[in-house]
Amino acid sequence: MKIGVLALQGAVVEHLRLLEAVGATAVAVKKVEELHDLDGLVIPGGESTTISKLMHQYGWMEAIRAFGEAGKPIFGTCAGAILLAKQIEGQQEAHLGLMDIKVARNAFGRQKDSFEVNLPVAGVAADYPAVFIRAPYLMEVGEAGQVLAKYEDKIVAARVGQYLAAAFHPELTEDTRLHKYFLDMVKESK
Numbered sequence: 173m174k175i176g177v178l179a180l181q182g183a184v185v186e187h188l189r190l191l192e193a194v195g196a197t198a199v200a201v202k203k204v205e206e207l208h209d210l211d212g213l214v215i216p217g218g219e220s221t222t223i224s225k226l227m228h229q230y231g232w233m234e235a236i237r238a239f240g241e242a243g244k245p246i247f248g249t250c251a252g253a254i255l256l257a258k259q260i261e262g263q264q265e266a267h268l269g270l271m272d273i274k275v276a277r278n279a280f281g282r283q284k285d286s287f288e289v290n291l292p293v294a295g296v297a298a299d300y301p302a303v304f305i306r307a308p309y310l311m312e313v314g315e316a317g318q319v320l321a322k323y324e325d326k327i328v329a330a331r332v333g334q335y336l337a338a339a340f341h342p343e344l345t346e347d348t349r350l351h352k353y354f355l356d357m358v359k360e361s362k
């Protein structure tokens with residue numbers, strides 16, 4: 173399985189390392205043409221507005237939408253989840269708008285700018301070390317979707333069809349289980 177990590181901004185190398193660790197062939201994707209032979213794509217965290225601008229400049233929006241609409245799995249972490257969402261709280265327009273979730277940005281307040289907690293993630297782990305950095309949360313998950321994790325009653329991970337979203341940063345741990353879960357989604361989609 174060949175999985176790309178969108179390399180416009182954010183923790184790219186860390187995602188590559190964990191994808192390799194679970195047995196995927198992982199590549200940093202810097203050009204739109206590189207999408208064509210991928211089986212799945214990870215959109216890392218960073219700053220969603222910055223990544224969105226870069227995406228618009230270089231034709232990524234159309235290309236990633238086509239990739240998702242072709243049924244290929246996409247995993248968005250933190251800003252990546254915001255980019256995937258169909259709706260963003262307080263904003264007229266979404267970015268990619270592929271995944272049937274509504275997100276609220278910077279949802280955990282200033283004094284909790286960044287923190288780590290162990291969370292149960294359905295189908296993944298009973299004690300997943302979730303690292304939150306100015307994280308969003310998922311206000312709504314479409315009916316066809318599955319909530320995978322909550323923190324303080326807020327949804328922080330979900331799957332809808334071939335799309336996976338985490339408000340936290342699974343690439344900033346040594347824990348490979350969520351990347352393994354995504355790799356299994358990619359295998360299933362073939």
Ligand SMILES: NC(=O)CC[C@H](N)C(=O)O
Nearest residue numbers: 217218219220250251306
């Ligand atoms: N660590 C992150 O990816 C933070 C996301 C950022 N707060 C945003 O709105 O895009």
